[in-house]
Amino acid sequence: xxxxxxxxxxxxxxxxxxxxxxxxxxxxxxxxxxxxxxxxxxxxxxxxxxxxxxxxxxxxxxxxxxxxxxxxxxxxxxxxxxxxxxxxxxxxxxxxxxxxxxxxxxxxxxxxxxxxxxxxxxxxxxxxxxxxxxxxxxxxxxxxxxxxxxxxxxxxxxxxxxxxxxxxxxxxxxxxxxxxxxxxxxxxxxxxx
Numbered sequence: 001x002x003x004x005x006x007x008x009x010x011x012x013x014x015x016x017x018x019x020x021x022x023x024x025x026x027x028x029x030x031x032x033x034x035x036x037x038x039x040x041x042x043x044x045x046x047x048x049x050x051x052x053x054x055x056x057x058x059x060x061x062x063x064x065x066x067x068x069x070x071x072x073x074x075x076x077x078x079x080x081x082x083x084x085x086x087x088x089x090x091x092x093x094x095x096x097x098x099x100x101x102x103x104x105x106x107x108x109x110x111x112x113x114x115x116x117x118x119x120x121x122x123x124x125x126x127x128x129x130x131x132x133x134x135x136x137x138x139x140x141x142x143x144x145x146x147x148x149x150x151x152x153x154x155x156x157x158x159x160x161x162x163x164x165x166x167x168x169x170x171x172x173x174x175x176x177x178x179x180x181x182x183x184x185x186x187x188x189x190x191x192x193x
Contacts, residue, residue: 010121023151025034025184030190031193033079034076037108038109039075039077039107039170040076040108040190041074041080042058042072042191043070043107044070044071044102044103045064045068045105045193046084049086049088049165050067051158059154063100063101063102064169065098065099066097066098067087067088067089067095068086070107071103074191082169084169085171085172086165086169087099087107088149088173089173090146090149095176097176097179103182104181104183106190106191108161108178108179109173109174109178110168111172112143112149112171112172114147114163115149115163116149116159117136117150117152117154117155117156118150125172143173156163
């Protein structure tokens with residue numbers, strides 16, 4: 001996945017914030033972006049996926065979501081046996097994109113073959129609800145070259161839930177930098193290739 005997390009520090013406000021900065025896709029590099037993706041598709045949101053049924057029900061009531069079942073209406077690169085796939089943005093923070101019901105999206109995705117819990121313990125918050133600083137920062141999740149989504153702060157039951165998704169659906173990892181409204185300039189550029 002091609003994106004950068006950039007740390008912004010503002011002098012007028014003594015707080016840190018993270019922003020998602022994406023590499024541009026244009027006519028000079030769109031072919032490379034498509035080549036780097038496992039699957040390039042167009043389609044629309046169906047329903048939410050979440051280990052937590054409360055989270056799933058909340059986002060379904062809003063008619064939008066982040067980790068979703070997705071109906072593929074067009075395959076630009078790759079091959080599918082079924083028109084329903086899973087789209088996962090797993091713990092992408094500021095690089096999440098929202099899928100809204102009734103809108104079409106063009107996605108450059110990397111396939112997730114399985115989920116693996118790294119078994120790092122979640123740090124405990126202090127009495128103010130703040131987490132202590134650490135020198136041993138662990139990214140919340142990442143997809144390795146073998147297609148394994150490695151993530152922290154998890155348990156066996158949750159990992160089984162996500163692995164069941166990968167058994168039942170082709171599962172793609174995507175984010176804000178690789179998901180575009182199909183009607184956008186970049187969506188049309190990708191579709192044209």
